[in-house]
Amino acid sequence: MKVAIIGGGLTGMSAAHVLSKRGVECTIFERDGALGGLAASFDINGARLEKFYRHLFTSDTAIVDLIEELGLGDKMEWKASVTSLYTHGRVYRLSTPVDVLRFSPLGFFDRIRLGMLAIWPRFIRDWKPLEEITAREWLIRMAGQRVYDVVWGPLMRAKFGSYADQVAAVWFWNKLKLRGGSRSKEQSEQLGYMRDGFWQLIEKLEERLRGQGVEIRLSSPVERIRIEGGQTVGVVTQGKFIPFDRVVVTVAPEALLEIAPDLPEEYAERLGKIEYLANICLVMVLNRNLSSTYWLNIGDTDIPFVAVIEHTNFRPKSEYGGHHLVYLSRYMAADDPYYAMTPQELFRAYLPHLQNVFPEFSADWVEALYAWGERYTQPVIARHYSDLRPSLRTPVVNLWLSCMASIYPEDRGMNYAVAYGQRVAEEMLSVLEDRSRDD
Numbered sequence: 424m425k426v427a428i429i430g431g432g433l434t435g436m437s438a439a440h441v442l443s444k445r446g447v448e449c450t451i452f453e454r455d456g457a458l459g460g461l462a463a464s465f466d467i468n469g470a471r472l473e474k475f476y477r478h479l480f481t482s483d484t485a486i487v488d489l490i491e492e493l494g495l496g497d498k499m500e501w502k503a504s505v506t507s508l509y510t511h512g513r514v515y516r517l518s519t520p521v522d523v524l525r526f527s528p529l530g531f532f533d534r535i536r537l538g539m540l541a542i543w544p545r546f547i548r549d550w551k552p553l554e555e556i557t558a559r560e561w562l563i564r565m566a567g568q569r570v571y572d573v574v575w576g577p578l579m580r581a582k583f584g585s586y587a588d589q590v591a592a593v594w595f596w597n598k599l600k601l602r603g604g605s606r607s608k609e610q611s612e613q614l615g616y617m618r619d620g621f622w623q624l625i626e627k628l629e630e631r632l633r634g635q636g637v638e639i640r641l642s643s644p645v646e647r648i649r650i651e652g653g654q655t656v657g658v659v660t661q662g663k664f665i666p667f668d669r670v671v672v673t674v675a676p677e678a679l680l681e682i683a684p685d686l687p688e689e690y691a692e693r694l695g696k697i698e699y700l701a702n703i704c705l706v707m708v709l710n711r712n713l714s715s716t717y718w719l720n721i722g723d724t725d726i727p728f729v730a731v732i733e734h735t736n737f738r739p740k741s742e743y744g745g746h747h748l749v750y751l752s753r754y755m756a757a758d759d760p761y762y763a764m765t766p767q768e769l770f771r772a773y774l775p776h777l778q779n780v781f782p783e784f785s786a787d788w789v790e791a792l793y794a795w796g797e798r799y800t801q802p803v804i805a806r807h808y809s810d811l812r813p814s815l816r817t818p819v820v821n822l823w824l825s826c827m828a829s830i831y832p833e834d835r836g837m838n839y840a841v842a843y844g845q846r847v848a849e850e851m852l853s854v855l856e857d858r859s860r861d862d
């Protein structure tokens with residue numbers, strides 16, 4: 424049996440890993456010149472850094488198991504990190520319960536309510552009722568209007584823009600559960616990173632896939648999935664048709680619609696309703712520290728970035744030739760003018776805001792700038808997403824779909840890319856086994 428996998432990110436690579444270990448002949452078609460997708464890295468000062476900031480939570484077991492399986496387990500390091508919030512013209516540290524109790528923009532009882540949000544979402548087992556209401560309604564119900572207006576409302580608007588009031592409570596519950604659950608006994612957030620970078624996972628996995636006979640075709644965008652008589656028969660890349668018995672798609676539903684115009688109408692209509700945000704990360708290489716925070720949320724919607732992630736407050740700067748590395752992240756609709764900006768244009772637009780947040784910051788701290796943008800980076804999980812969520816097996820015979828929009832009730836992340844890549848492969852194999860048993 425020959426399987427085509429469209430997309431060489433962690434979902435596609437993990438699917439190929441499971442299938443090829445079981446002797447299935449696989450070909451990965453990747454549009455870019457390298458594997459990794461959103462988890463890809465670039466060269467920087469003799470080291471390699473992820474294009475988009477990166478860490479793992481302690482619950483990310485699927486990816487940690489894969490890292491172990493590839494013999495890279497000793498590279499995983501877990502560390503406490505510092506989280507803060509910029510609001511009311513100041514940076515407030517919000518890493519521990521004591522920080523929350525000192526958070527002066529809220530009165531004492533609201534601080535307690537804010538703190539409780541880090542704890543009790545972990546104890547919610549039945550998430551189904553959270554599909555019914557929006558994150559906004561839920562947060563106001565749980566922690567009050569003031570906590571929403573000061574902390575969560577501005578962050579939701581900064582990340583989701585005009586979609587902010589549509590996002591379901593399930594999505595937010597998951598975020599709180601993940602972050603709240605990834606804590607040490609002292610209640611500081613524990614985050615994981617691979618010493619020297621996650622590029623090693625991508626590289627080792629690629630090596631393993633090649634060893635297992637997977638054909639990897641880089642710079643080979645699939646232009647068309649050919650469907651005949653309700654059945655997938657192969658793909659077209661670089662103008663050439665290649666027959667396959669099965670096709671696994673790992674790209675966003677909207678991107679699938681572009682390459683598969685012959686999908687059944689009702690199914691295509693459903694896929695078309697799944698919205699994704701784009702993201703652009705400006706990476707600044709600095710000659711000094713910007714702050715003492717790893718993750719700074721920006722709770723001020725006049726500022727055009729939603730988070731400042733100072734990577735070298737999490738990883739030692741010695742790993743990057745002594746330089747300080749900072750990501751400025753902006754989510755947006757694909758037609759947003761920021762999405763098309765060069766690193767220099769982004770920096771010019773961000774500079775006055777950076778100077779508001781960090782009054783001492785000066786442009787001459789900057790040694791280099793990079794910007795990485797991607798169109799499909801975050802599905803918008805609205806209410807009743809269970810009704811919209813695409814299943815792994817599509818209505819087209821032999822066509823499978825596993826992408827960020829498949830992940831639910833969890834949210835996208837490398838761990839779930841690995842888990843859902845493995846899951847689509849396992850489901851496909853079990854259908855095959857059932858069929859051969861029936862024959």
Ligand SMILES: Cc1cc2nc3c(=O)[nH]c(=O)nc-3n(C[C@H](O)[C@H](O)[C@H](O)COP(=O)(O)OP(=O)(O)OC[C@H]3O[C@@H](n4cnc5c(N)ncnc54)[C@H](O)[C@@H]3O)c2cc1C
Nearest residue numbers: 430432433434454460461475477478644645800836837840
């Ligand atoms: C700003 C940002 C920060 C993040 N931070 C973290 C983090 O800290 N921790 C974490 O765990 N996760 C993080 N994530 C999420 C994580 O990166 C993703 O969930 C994961 O990498 C998705 O993998 P994927 O394979 O599903 O999708 P992708 O990585 O998007 O892979 C899809 C691949 O398909 C290719 N493709 C598209 N169209 C075609 C075509 N027609 N033909 C062939 N190939 C095609 C693309 O080039 C791409 O390589 C972050 C994401 C973003 C955007």
